[in-house]
Amino acid sequence: MADLAENSSVRGCMVIKPYGYAIWEKMQSELDKMFKDTGHQNAYFPLFVPKSLFEAEEKNAEGFAKECAVVTHYRLKTDPDNDSKLIIDPEAKLEEELVVRPTSEAIIWSTYKNWIQSYRDLPILVNQWANVVRWEMRTRLFLRTAEFLWQEGHTAHATKEEALGETKLINKLYADFAENFMAIPVVQGLKSESERFAGAEETYCIEALMQDGKALQAGTSHFLGQNFAKAFDVKFATQSGGLEHVWASSWGVSTRLMGALIMTHSDDNGLVLPPNLAPIQLVIVPIYKGHEQLQSISSVADNIKKELTKAGISVKYDDRDNFKPGYKFNDYELKGVPLRISIGPRDIEKKVVELARRDTLEKKIVPLEGLVDHIQIVLNEIQNNLFTKALNFREEHITEVDNFDEFKSVLSSKGGFLSAHWDGTPETEEAIKKQTKATIRCIPLTEIQSEGKCVYSGKPSPKRVLFAKAY
Amino acid sequence: MADLAENSSVRGCMVIKPYGYAIWEKMQSELDKMFKDTGHQNAYFPLFVPKSLFEAEEKNAEGFAKECAVVTHYRLKTDPDNDSKLIIDPEAKLEEELVVRPTSEAIIWSTYKNWIQSYRDLPILVNQWANVVRWEMRTRLFLRTAEFLWQEGHTAHATKEEALGETKLINKLYADFAENFMAIPVVQGLKSESERFAGAEETYCIEALMQDGKALQAGTSHFLGQNFAKAFDVKFATQSGGLEHVWASSWGVSTRLMGALIMTHSDDNGLVLPPNLAPIQLVIVPIYKGHEQLQSISSVADNIKKELTKAGISVKYDDRDNFKPGYKFNDYELKGVPLRISIGPRDIEKKVVELARRDTLEKKIVPLEGLVDHIQIVLNEIQNNLFTKALNFREEHITEVDNFDEFKSVLSSKGGFLSAHWDGTPETEEAIKKQTKATIRCIPLTEIQSEGKCVYSGKPSPKRVLFAKAY
Numbered sequence: 037m038a039d040l041a042e043n044s045s046v047r048g049c050m051v052i053k054p055y056g057y058a059i060w061e062k063m064q065s066e067l068d069k070m071f072k073d074t075g076h077q078n079a080y081f082p083l084f085v086p087k088s089l090f091e092a093e094e095k096n097a098e099g100f101a102k103e104c105a106v107v108t109h110y111r112l113k114t115d116p117d118n119d120s121k122l123i124i125d126p127e128a129k130l131e132e133e134l135v136v137r138p139t140s141e142a143i144i145w146s147t148y149k150n151w152i153q154s155y156r157d158l159p160i161l162v163n164q165w166a167n168v169v170r171w172e173m174r175t176r177l178f179l180r181t182a183e184f185l186w187q188e189g190h191t192a193h194a195t196k197e198e199a200l201g202e203t204k205l206i207n208k209l210y211a212d213f214a215e216n217f218m219a220i221p222v223v224q225g226l227k228s229e230s231e232r233f234a235g236a237e238e239t240y241c242i243e244a245l246m247q248d249g250k251a252l253q254a255g256t257s258h259f260l261g262q263n264f265a266k267a268f269d270v271k272f273a274t275q276s277g278g279l280e281h282v283w284a285s286s287w288g289v290s291t292r293l294m295g296a297l298i299m300t301h302s303d304d305n306g307l308v309l310p311p312n313l314a315p316i317q318l319v320i321v322p323i324y325k326g327h328e329q330l331q332s333i334s335s336v337a338d339n340i341k342k343e344l345t346k347a348g349i350s351v352k353y354d355d356r357d358n359f360k361p362g363y364k365f366n367d368y369e370l371k372g373v374p375l376r377i378s379i380g381p382r383d384i385e386k387k388v389v390e391l392a393r394r395d396t397l398e399k400k401i402v403p404l405e406g407l408v409d410h411i412q413i414v415l416n417e418i419q420n421n422l423f424t425k426a427l428n429f430r431e432e433h434i435t436e437v438d439n440f441d442e443f444k445s446v447l448s449s450k451g452g453f454l455s456a457h458w459d460g461t462p463e464t465e466e467a468i469k470k471q472t473k474a475t476i477r478c479i480p481l482t483e484i485q486s487e488g489k490c491v492y493s494g495k496p497s498p499k500r501v502l503f504a505k506a507y
Numbered sequence: 508m509a510d511l512a513e514n515s516s517v518r519g520c521m522v523i524k525p526y527g528y529a530i531w532e533k534m535q536s537e538l539d540k541m542f543k544d545t546g547h548q549n550a551y552f553p554l555f556v557p558k559s560l561f562e563a564e565e566k567n568a569e570g571f572a573k574e575c576a577v578v579t580h581y582r583l584k585t586d587p588d589n590d591s592k593l594i595i596d597p598e599a600k601l602e603e604e605l606v607v608r609p610t611s612e613a614i615i616w617s618t619y620k621n622w623i624q625s626y627r628d629l630p631i632l633v634n635q636w637a638n639v640v641r642w643e644m645r646t647r648l649f650l651r652t653a654e655f656l657w658q659e660g661h662t663a664h665a666t667k668e669e670a671l672g673e674t675k676l677i678n679k680l681y682a683d684f685a686e687n688f689m690a691i692p693v694v695q696g697l698k699s700e701s702e703r704f705a706g707a708e709e710t711y712c713i714e715a716l717m718q719d720g721k722a723l724q725a726g727t728s729h730f731l732g733q734n735f736a737k738a739f740d741v742k743f744a745t746q747s748g749g750l751e752h753v754w755a756s757s758w759g760v761s762t763r764l765m766g767a768l769i770m771t772h773s774d775d776n777g778l779v780l781p782p783n784l785a786p787i788q789l790v791i792v793p794i795y796k797g798h799e800q801l802q803s804i805s806s807v808a809d810n811i812k813k814e815l816t817k818a819g820i821s822v823k824y825d826d827r828d829n830f831k832p833g834y835k836f837n838d839y840e841l842k843g844v845p846l847r848i849s850i851g852p853r854d855i856e857k858k859v860v861e862l863a864r865r866d867t868l869e870k871k872i873v874p875l876e877g878l879v880d881h882i883q884i885v886l887n888e889i890q891n892n893l894f895t896k897a898l899n900f901r902e903e904h905i906t907e908v909d910n911f912d913e914f915k916s917v918l919s920s921k922g923g924f925l926s927a928h929w930d931g932t933p934e935t936e937e938a939i940k941k942q943t944k945a946t947i948r949c950i951p952l953t954e955i956q957s958e959g960k961c962v963y964s965g966k967p968s969p970k971r972v973l974f975a976k977a978y
Contacts, residue, residue, distance in 0.1 A: 044618065045560060046605065049553035051618050054633060057550045079528045082520035083607075083638055083654050084576075087583070089516060091593050101583040101593055105555075107607065108579045108595070110642040112558070112572040122562050122572055124579070124604060133595060134517065136554075136578065136607075147515065147522050156829070162525060167554055167638065171581040183554050358627070 038307040038371045040294065041177050048175035048182030055371060056294060058315035060185070063293060064165065066217050066312075067187060070209055076161040076189060081143050083167075084134035089142045093267035096141060099234020103171040105136040105182075136169040141235060141286055144190045145264040152192060152282055154273040159202075160192040178295035179252075179507050186290035192282045194272065196261075199283035200238075203259040206287045207240035210255035218293065219310040219423040220244050220300045221430050222254055223453070223502060225478025230462050233286075237261035243477045243502070245430045246299040249451020251477045251504035254296050257287035295507070300426050307372030308394055310422050311415040318344060318411065319368045320353045323361050323380035330355065333379050336404070340377065340389070343408050349415070369394060374418050375411065395421055436500070443491050443503070447472055453504045457497035459490035468492050474503045509778040509842045511765065512648050519646035519653030526842065527765060529786035531656070534764060535636065537688050537783075538658060541680055547632045547660060552614050554638075555605035560613045564738035567612060570705020574642040576607040576653075607640040612706060612757055615661045616735040623663060623753055625744045630673075631663040649766035650723075650978050657761035663753045665743065667732075670754035671709075674730040677758045678711035681726035689764065690781040690894040691715050691771045692901050693725055694924070694973060696949025701933045704757075708732035714948045714973070716901045717770040720922020722948045722975035725767050728758035766978070771897050778843030779865055781893050782886040789815060789882065790839045791824045794832050794851035801826065804850050807875070811848065811860070814879050820886070840865060845889050846882065866892055907971070914962050914974070918945055924975045928968035930961035939963050945974045 040056030043049075052060065068078070084107065091097045111128030115121035137143065144162075151157060169183050189206060193199040207224055214220045222242035232239040236258035244254045265271070265281040274280055301308040311317050320340060322333040334355060341351045352373075354364055361378065368376055376392040383389055389407070392399045395418050402410055433452025437443045443454055458464060458476065468491075469475050479501045490497045511527030514520075523531065539549070555578060562568045582599030586592035608614065615633075622628060640654050660677060664670040678695055685691045693713035703710040707729035715725045736742070736752040745751055772779040782788050791811060793804040805826060812822045823844075825835055832849065839847055847863040854860055860878070863870040866889050873881055904923025908914045914925055929935060929947065939962075940946050950972045961968045 042618075042621075044553045044614070046553045046555045046557060046614070049555060051553065052551040054548035054550045058548065060551075061549065077525035077529065078532065079525045080523040080531075080656065082515045082517045082522065083640065084517045084520060086517055087593060090583075091591065094591065097593060098585075101585075104581065104583050105578045105605070106580040106583065106595055107576045109577040110575065112561075112575050112577065112606070114569075114572075120562065120565065122558060122568060124577055134576070135583070143515070143517070147513075150513075169554065185551065 050181050062313050071163050076163045079162045085143045087133045089146050090135045093235050096235030100138040105169045107134040138170045145268040149270045155194050155275050158194045163189040184291045186288050188288040191285045196283050199285050200259050203257045203285040207257040211242050217312050221427040225480040228476045233258045251506040255289040260284035306370035309372035311374045311419050316352045316373050317350045318375040319373050320377045321364050329381050347408050453502045455500045456491040457488035458501045459493045459495035464492045477502045477504050521652050533784050542634050547634045550633045556614045558604045560617050561606045564706050567706030571609040576640045578605040609641045616739040620739050620741045626665050626746050629665045634660040655762045657759050659759040662756045670756050671730050674728045674756040678728040681713050688783050692898040696951040699947045704729045722977040723767050726760040731755035777841035780843035782845045782890050787823045787844050788821045789846040790844050791848045792835050800852050818879050924973045926971045927962040928959035929972045930964045930966035935963050948973045948975050
């Protein structure tokens, strides 16, 4: 209803509408800056992966094979039985099928093979903004779509330490972005083996908690070891004259972040946007009868708009005559515009405006004098308030549980993250998942060693991990 | 050799390398700003087009059917005969094939059907940055690749005049961008019927001339009439209570512009970049022996870099110790960096630097004092000089020809654009193409009526058109 996106006529694929795309552009722009500030460059690699390359890293291939869109032909022809229809031209069958990239490690590492000869060619710190396709059976707007937009970083390093350092650096960068820019608190952690990226040695992640008590994986950063270098035979001459396989990382966030945004900050009136992400940060709505009143309000509004724009705030003045103020109020509330100013004829006399906050729904009368400064302060307050509110909610929804009855009862009554001891085996993880639908979201980086007994098996556990139902 | 792009292991698909991609990002950023300044918004539509939608606009379907990549399956499985191989899972055959978009009119107009009910919903001014796939038989880096990156605008209007106005506005915008930003002179014109976009009523274009005398279509803007609205049944309630089909335009430029850039400005030493497009506008290379000299040069260089950066100029200081200055000079020449400063120990004593221009290859000694101002002036000069040089070349290579012998002789000796009378028939166009490989590049917008006789058939012609061999 906030006009962000809609389902398309292609199964599982979405249309991102202009308002939704404008929010995505804000995310892209900030992330892109953060990547470049940490030494990364953008590049672009092919959409298609020949099947033989796709197969090369076995675990990765196995992990994605079940959800691949596959191109088999390169031409359509007119249907001989119905000349307004087209059919596949059987003579245009590809010798080798092409997989539409579900992720680009395979195509990129087959390219890096030619880029890397010596330690002098390292590190390679490359990012790509692209569309990828994973043929999910159950899809949901922004959260799980067959095609989605993302960025994927693919780096190559001379040492294990450097590749691991990069993996952690980016996970930290993602956490900073989610918290400081999107106002979404996240837990940084490691995935258990069964939740790891196919082909990775270790997957770092940021996990957020939605208002319905379910967790959402908001970004992942993978330490790939030498798996792809070995699969694609990428070696480099070391400084000391040896020949070694290259170390790698890969990492990504996607339009899924739009889902995280919606489900973290929305309320019953619609979307609530942190000012950093709002395409329109402030809307001005005139309250008037007749052309004369509108004119005098417009002259004040135009002036406010000019001053705010100069201060770097994005403003819309909505003087459309075919919509009533009440309709406009609702519409901008639905769309999550952080601040609304309304101006009536009496406000002009008194040299004030009414300022309404989207996050708290508070309204107050504010003098025109000093308005720009005031608005900058309030925008900051909103950004901080949204983060604090989400953080409090998250903190209230991390519950320590020490036996499986408690686990099940908290999960079904309160939801959220369950902090519980786990014996470290995939079998226990699987059994818990089967019985409760909760999975290990991550092993938090901040969690300290504290011996205990597995909440399910009672076997020894070195520390607590976070379980939750997840999107 | 300038490290812009390379062929990939996927037939006809390219890898755009970081340096090439950084240039493309400059183009994107400027175009995106120009689109937004003229009221357009970005959105995103699916990569795939179901075959039944693809068929809906017959001419469009016919035009692209022969070069479509088609997805037929959504899953791979392990080959039962070889468990390290994958094969298509025959049980995962799609009920309806999906075409990888060669252009997005079909998927977008099937979406607009839901967006447009009334005149109040118009105009829709939407642009998309995306990848598209056209299965070309003969491919060439940047110029003709199976997958390429582009932007495609798709607009919907209440009247023919408005849609036509938009079509022309964008063609003019493309011309401004090519000339003022890329320093590439273009001819604005109309395509003949046979060169028109499949499904358009009229195609406007910008045509550039490469240094080898061949023309390159650098951008197109199509007036689509009501063709797609009719094919997808998109009608709107008019202000006066009627119900009418919507009018449309679509327009695009692509990574082909990278090809235009390379072939317009390069010389025997490599790429030559207009300052507007240069990821590095100025490089500083130290000339030194030993650590002490390097240190004192670095302190001057760092200071220059700081001052230039503050003035908005992008600077790289290349103090790598494992490459000689001569190697660096060559490398930055190859890469087309507009300006190079070299600094030796004596320069520091004299408070000067050596400044070398990439476009003219001139070097001169310049005092440190006033350096920033001087460099800004020279960067402007380079931008203008590249345009003037290309414009002079283009003007020298438009030749009026009045009979077919002259046509053939100029085409084979001098090349370039031939300005010739044409009788307006596709038959003549086809015959000329067959005999000479030259096609009508456009009917220039500036060409005035001047009756004459067709260069091929001798029949009456209302005005001259431009022929050329083309990429």
